[in-house]
Amino acid sequence: xxxxxxxxxxxxxxxxxxxxxxxxxxxxxxxxxxxxxxxxxxxxxxxxxxxxxxxxxxxxxxxxxxxxxxxxxxxxxxxxxxxxxxxxxxxxxxxxxxxxxxxxxxxxxxxxxxxxxxxxxxxxxxxxxxxxxxxxxxxxxxxxxxxxxxxxxxxxxxxxxxxxxx
Numbered sequence: 001x002x003x004x005x006x007x008x009x010x011x012x013x014x015x016x017x018x019x020x021x022x023x024x025x026x027x028x029x030x031x032x033x034x035x036x037x038x039x040x041x042x043x044x045x046x047x048x049x050x051x052x053x054x055x056x057x058x059x060x061x062x063x064x065x066x067x068x069x070x071x072x073x074x075x076x077x078x079x080x081x082x083x084x085x086x087x088x089x090x091x092x093x094x095x096x097x098x099x100x101x102x103x104x105x106x107x108x109x110x111x112x113x114x115x116x117x118x119x120x121x122x123x124x125x126x127x128x129x130x131x132x133x134x135x136x137x138x139x140x141x142x143x144x145x146x147x148x149x150x151x152x153x154x155x156x157x158x159x160x161x162x163x164x165x166x
Contacts, residue, residue: 023063023064023110024063024064024065024110024113024163024165025056025064025065025113025114025160025161025163026064026065026067026104026110026111026112026113027064027065027066027067027112027113027114027115027116027130027160027161028066028067028071028072028075028099028102028112028114028115028116029043029066029067029068029115029116029117029118030071030075030077030080030115030116030117030118031117031118031119032077032080032081032117032118032119032120033118033119033120033126034120035118035120035126035145035148036118036119036120038148038149039118039126039148039152040068040118042148042149042152042153043066043152043153043156044066044068046152046153046156047064047066057153057156057157057160058157065104067102067104067112072098072099072101072102072112073098074094074098075095075098075099075115079091079094079095079098080095080115080117083095083131084115084117084129084130084131084138085117085119085129087138089136092131092136092138093136095115095131096131096132096133096136099111099112099113099114099115099133100112100133110165111133111165112133113132113133113161113162113163113164113165114130114131114132114133114160114161115130115131116128116129116130116156116159116160117129117130117131118152120145121142123145124144124145124146125142125143125144125145126142126143126144126145126148127140127141127142127143128140128141128142128143128152128155128156128159129141129159130159130160130161131161132161132162132164133161133164134161134162134164135161139158139159139161140159141155141156141158141159142155143155
């Protein structure tokens with residue numbers, strides 16, 4: 001696979017300053033299974049593709065960030081499997097703590113808003129799921145493997161956790 005996995009994939013565009021509107025969303029990404037590399041490439045391409053002045057997933061947004069490689073220490077496939085895919089509340093709470101404690105920059109930087117996970121279910125389907133820092137509710141979206149490149153972004157955009165930072 002090409003060196004398509006960047007430490008941070010972000011959008012740099014000029015966005016108007018809106019009082020009370022935080023930057024973001026800031027999300028961690030974890031993809032596993034046979035289609036994980038395809039999904040990571042497709043979502044990375046979306047983050048790098050030039051967009052409208054301040055559009056991200058059809059909404060007003062400022063400087064969203066997707067963390068792919070430099071994940072919070074301790075956030076691994078096993079923890080995501082238990083907390084996101086298997087619904088283990090303690091593991092999900094541990095994920096939230098790791099996301100809240102992670103800083104995008106040294107010092108008083110911003111923490112992550114949530115994690116988006118991707119996995120292959122079977123030969124026909126894959127699935128996206130998200131866990132945000134403000135709720136243990138898991139949002140899920142299934143995607144046909146034959147349409148990953150086409151449907152991944154739409155699925156991704158439907159499960160983004162809310163930005164709760166001020």
